[in-house]
Amino acid sequence: MSGMTLTFRGDAGTIVDMSALLPDRLAGLTAVEVAGLPLPCGGGVATVGGMFEVSAGDAAEGLLIRPGQAVLHRVGAGMASGRILVEGDAGSHAGAGMSGGLLRITGNAGDALGGALPGLPSGMRGGLISVGGSAGDRVAERMRRGIVVVDGVVGAYAAGFMVAGTLAAGGGCGPHPGFGMRRGTLLLGQPQDTVPQGFADGGTRDWLFLHLLRRALEGTGSWFERAGTTRAHRFIGDLAEGGHGEILAMA
């Protein structure tokens, strides 16, 4: 990945709010200018350069983040365009409120991946998030549009209150999937033994539109790109919210 690289060099366990470091905001800035930007961390404010080694390059061509042992919250939150690659783990609210662009996390992600930032009504509104590991609770909460694909497991309340969009979790999910879901798709790579609460059993079949999803995920290396089938068990719900959403569990 060409572009700018941020390599964390601070103390292990340092908590950093990364929401200010977006490709479109950093576009055209030099490494020195980026290093001088303030960044909330650990209850205070430090400079980017104080915590990260900043390589030369233009963030407009991509932003590579190496978190080391830091806890990086809100990576890519509010991102509208561009690419962010996290080589390692991300904290909570990664890609929250995102409206465009690509966020790729090779490790695990915390809670509220692709969800809504506190106090805001909407989750992710566009773009693509790809996670190589697992993710925490409330992934894709209040999501309106876009794709979140997680190779591992997602936690409780996955796609909770989802308005539209697609969350694809290869390793399955925790309790209460699709709670309050209005529309949208929660795709699970594991069979679902029981009908999720609030959902109706819609039967098993091959889903043509999943071919289109697979095409959209080409190049991400995600679990669904490698899945050899589009056959899935459909559960329709949340019936308390009109029943226009769906959970698809791969058969």
Next chain:
Amino acid sequence: MAEMHINGVRIEDTFAEAFPMTYTRLVITADTPAWVEAATSSLTGFATSVIGCGCEAAVERLLTPEETPDGRPGAAVLIFGMSTGDLAKLVVNRVGQCIMTSPGSACYAGLLEGSKRIPLGDGLRYFGDGHQIAKKFGDRRFWRLPVMDGEFVCEDSVAVAKGIGGGNFLILAASHRQCLAAAEAAVAAIRPLPGVILPFPGGVVRSGSKVGSRYKALIASTNTRFCPTLRAVEPETLLTPDVEAVLELVLDGSDEAAIRTGMRAGIAAAAAGGTAAGVLAITAGNYGGKLGPHHFHLHEVMA
């Protein structure tokens, strides 16, 4: 200009006159090539001429599973109309009645770039009676409509572009059988080419028309100058006594280059057997330059 002959076949010093049209490209897929054929033959049925059908349509080429959005066999179809508004009505009706009804079919946009778009799924989604689902992947939006064999997947809209209709050439032959054989060879040469279609049955027209009629109700009537049976009574006949049959190929294309390439390939194929195969001459239809701005001079096309 000097006379031109190809394998002894005379190429008349005249031109084909074509006119601007609006077109779009649809990608139709289905479970098997046979069902692709069933869907597209219905979609492109009764679409030979805008005069009587409202649009002109045909399969541009067949697509391999690797070339289609859903990895199934498919076909690219070109549909031409006289305006974006006309095309919008015709396309959504045809997709609704001919593709949505065909088992296992799906319909995608084959033209993605363009400022003007016409509805596909956007015009059909209410058939889902509230159960329709929109999915947006990247920049493309699709509709999933529940139907009796599962779901009909249809792209939300498709772009339209300016194209050309009415490219043509006529084959003059010593017998009907030889004329048909030459026309079939021309069709076979043109069909694999991108961006050009032959909207008439089998790619060939036998009832070429002229503007006007002795009957006031008709805007067009049989092209008497090319009717062999009227040669003795038509003062303006363009047929020599040795011509027994004439067949025409009409080409619609995405641009002048596509028409020109198609005409060149078709004429070369029609004349490949030479006069020995009974092909006497190749000519073209025009209206003295009054119909359209696109003029394809046969000698230039074949130069």
